Amino acid sequence: MSNTTAIQPGTKNQPERVEQRPPTVMPLVDVFENANELLLWADVPGAVRDGVEVHVDKGQLTLFARRAPEPGMEPGTRGAPVETEQRPYDYHRVFAVPSGIDATKIEAELNAGVLKVRLPKSEALKPRRIEVKVS
Amino acid sequence: MFHRFVDFDRTFNTFDELRRRIDRIWDDYESARPDLGFYASSAWPKVNVFDAGDSLVFRADVPGVAEKDFNITLTPDGLTLSGERKTVVPEGYSVQRQERPAARFSRSWTLPYKVDAERTQATLKDGVLTINLTKAPEAQPRQITVRAQS
Numbered sequence: 001m002s003n004t005t006a007i008q009p010g011t012k013n014q015p016e017r018v019e020q021r022p023p024t025v026m027p028l029v030d031v032f033e034n035a036n037e038l039l040l041w042a043d044v045p046g047a048v049r050d051g052v053e054v055h056v057d058k059g060q061l062t063l064f065a066r067r068a069p070e071p072g073m074e075p076g077t078r079g080a081p082v083e084t085e086q087r088p089y090d091y092h093r094v095f096a097v098p099s100g101i102d103a104t105k106i107e108a109e110l111n112a113g114v115l116k117v118r119l120p121k122s123e124a125l126k127p128r129r130i131e132v133k134v135s
Numbered sequence: 136m137f138h139r140f141v142d143f144d145r146t147f148n149t150f151d152e153l154r155r156r157i158d159r160i161w162d163d164y165e166s167a168r169p170d171l172g173f174y175a176s177s178a179w180p181k182v183n184v185f186d187a188g189d190s191l192v193f194r195a196d197v198p199g200v201a202e203k204d205f206n207i208t209l210t211p212d213g214l215t216l217s218g219e220r221k222t223v224v225p226e227g228y229s230v231q232r233q234e235r236p237a238a239r240f241s242r243s244w245t246l247p248y249k250v251d252a253e254r255t256q257a258t259l260k261d262g263v264l265t266i267n268l269t270k271a272p273e274a275q276p277r278q279i280t281v282r283a284q285s
Contacts, residue, residue: 030232
């Protein structure tokens with residue numbers, strides 16, 4: 001009997017588990033529209049600017065926001081969870097972009113845990129007022 | 136003796152794995168229907184509580200709530216977090232989809248320790264509210280020195 005069995009728990013004939021990246025959750029979104037643009041607001045609490053990716057490709061708008069790990073939950077730091085209702089999962093959601101959106105002018109900002117994406121409509125789609133000329 | 140411990144440890148690992156899988160079922164359920172997620176969960180905002188040794192930390196996901204809309208009350212043995220999240224529709228826009236609901240919330244906890252009300256802090260950052268309750272001196276963990284007697 002040696003101490004090594006205690007140091008290496010787990011069975012020898014089972015492969016070791018590699019911890020996979022935690023699953024992502026879909027953030028809740030609101031979508032607003034006016035004549036010039038669409039606004040998409042997504043709840044991404046805990047996401048930081050560096051971890052946010054917004055990109056448009058082949059008519060799909062992909063939102064991805066990485067959530068910083070909770071300070072108290074990092075291994076090795078002090079702080080034992082007493083109650084856990086929410087795990088720090090990353091956010092991911094894909095939308096089909098309607099035609100007539102100018103993909104080059106899409107803007108995004110992050111404010112108080114809300115990701116705000118602005119999707120301007122292309123010029124051709126904006127309503128236009130036709131002047132009536134009197135002759 | 137060590138072999139026994141390994142068996143014991145392994146049994147608990149199995150339980151841990153089971154718990155993780157069950158947790159994941161809920162997560163999948165909620166993330167598959169974001170429109171239901173809010174209602175499917177019994178409480179809003181979701182709060183994690185940590186015991187950081189000399190303090191008790193509450194962390195709540197409250198995206199889009201301004202700091203003035205919170206009301207945090209500390210009584211000798213309890214903490215209440217209440218507030219309101221308003222739905223804001225920007226001026227001149229029509230609503231296409233609305234999953235982020237307005238909420239009036241109130242959640243209370245009984246505290247397991249006495250806390251020092253004077254040193255309580257609450258901060259709001261990136262849509263996460265952190266309430267830091269410092270434990271009262273008598274509730275702080277204390278290091279006991281072992282003295283050898285000859």
